[in-house]
Amino acid sequence: MDHLYSDYFLNLAQVAIGFVAFSTIAVVLREMMGMPLDRFQTLLVRFVIECGLAATIFALGAVLLAIVGLTPPLLWRVLSAGLGLYGLAYPIHYVYVRRRRVRPGPLPLYATTIFLLDMVVDAELWLNALTPIFHFSVGPYAIGVTWVLTQAGLILLFTFGEFIRKE
Numbered sequence: 001m002d003h004l005y006s007d008y009f010l011n012l013a014q015v016a017i018g019f020v021a022f023s024t025i026a027v028v029l030r031e032m033m034g035m036p037l038d039r040f041q042t043l044l045v046r047f048v049i050e051c052g053l054a055a056t057i058f059a060l061g062a063v064l065l066a067i068v069g070l071t072p073p074l075l076w077r078v079l080s081a082g083l084g085l086y087g088l089a090y091p092i093h094y095v096y097v098r099r100r101r102v103r104p105g106p107l108p109l110y111a112t113t114i115f116l117l118d119m120v121v122d123a124e125l126w127l128n129a130l131t132p133i134f135h136f137s138v139g140p141y142a143i144g145v146t147w148v149l150t151q152a153g154l155i156l157l158f159t160f161g162e163f164i165r166k167e
Contacts, residue, residue: 001062001063001066001072001075005062005138005142006062006063006066008142009059009060009062009063009142009145010059010060010063012055012059012145012146012149013055013056013059013060015149016052016053016055016056016059016149017052017056018052019048019049019051019052019055019149019152019153020048020049020052020053020056023045023048023049023052023156024049026045026163027045030163039101039102040102040103040162041162041163043094043097043098043102044155044156044159044162044163047094047152047155048152048153048155048156050090051090051148051149051151051152052149052152054086054090054148055145055146055148055149055152058079058082058083058086058144058145058148059145061079061082062075062079062141062145065078065079072136072137072138073135073136073137074136076128076136076137076138076140076141077128077129077130077136078129079141080125080126080128080129080140080141080144081125081126081129081130083125083141083144083145083148084122084125084126084129084144086148087118087121087122087125087144087148088122091115091118095107095115108158110154110155110158111155111158114151114154114155117147117151118147118151121143121144121147122144124140124143124144125140125141125144127140128140128141
């Protein structure tokens with residue numbers, strides 16, 4: 001693996017862990033102030049934490065598999081397929097939990113837009129894993145891992161008002 005790629009993935013893992021740490025600290029501070037999170041706020045924080053951990057795992061996984069000896073293009077095909085599976089399963093899980101357990105009804109426009117973009121990124125990952133369109137390169141995988149973290153940040157920004165409202 002090229003140093004540029006490994007540096008990018010290692011730095012992305014650090015940023016992702018920062019998201020996880022920030023979200024965890026926010027939950028602890030709310031609990032200490034006697035203002036526990038409601039079900040929707042808990043779902044949002046859980047989404048940010050889980051996306052941050054997933055981005056960390058996929059970023060470090062690329063470096064680990066390169067160290068183990070997987071070489072391009074097989075490395076990027078395997079990783080793209082793995083991230084593609086995550087990209088299919090996690091949004092379905094999130095929407096199910098949100099609509100069935102937390103807030104019934106349609107998704108807001110920002111969430112729908114994010115999930116549509118998620119489908120585009122997921123299609124790109126599967127094309128990289130299964131077809132030579134992207135020459136089985138690092139680019140689609142790097143975009144996919146970055147998107148996992150970016151969507152968490154976008155959800156956090158769009159729902160920030162949920163965390164400052166009073167019960």
